[in-house]
Amino acid sequence: MIAKQDRQQAALDAYLSRHPQLAEEIAALSDAEQRQQILWAFEDAADDRGLQPWEYALELIxxxxxxxxxxxxxxxxxxxxxxxxxxxxxxxxxxx
Known part of the structure; x- marks a missing residue:
């Protein structure tokens, strides 16, 4: 099982690996801007599923x-x- 402190990053990594088009779209941004865009997309995906971000994170990992x-x-x-x-x-x- 993934350690608690590593779960959020593992979920974001899993999300990004499942959405390679997002990685392409944000490739020109700075690292900080990329992280923010990934987080927003992740949170929107959780909302679209009727889940809290923490619940979606657990589902992904x-x-x-x-x-x-x-x-x-x-x-x-x-x-x-x-x-x-x-x-x-x-x-x-x-x-x-």
Missing amino acids: AESPEQLREMRLETHREVAEALGMSWEEYCQFNEL
């Missing part, structure tokens, strides 16, 4: 449905903890 489920639960548990909610309360609130 998960190696199996089980791993995707595990990473989603891990993220939800972190959010519940950050909100100071019990896991049961969080699951009920978010219909998990």
Whole structure:
């Protein structure tokens, strides 16, 4: 499994590899501008799918449905903890 701190970049890399025309379109831009364009395109793609960017990122990098489920639960548990909610309360609130 990809380390948490590396997931976003891995997802952006996976997104770009699946959209080579984007790489061609932005090739003349600076590195910073390329990164921004990739991020915007990635976020738009997530929105088009009705997903939050973090959810789309996990879909792109998960190696199996089980791993995707595990990473989603891990993220939800972190959010519940950050909100100071019990896991049961969080699951009920978010219909998990």
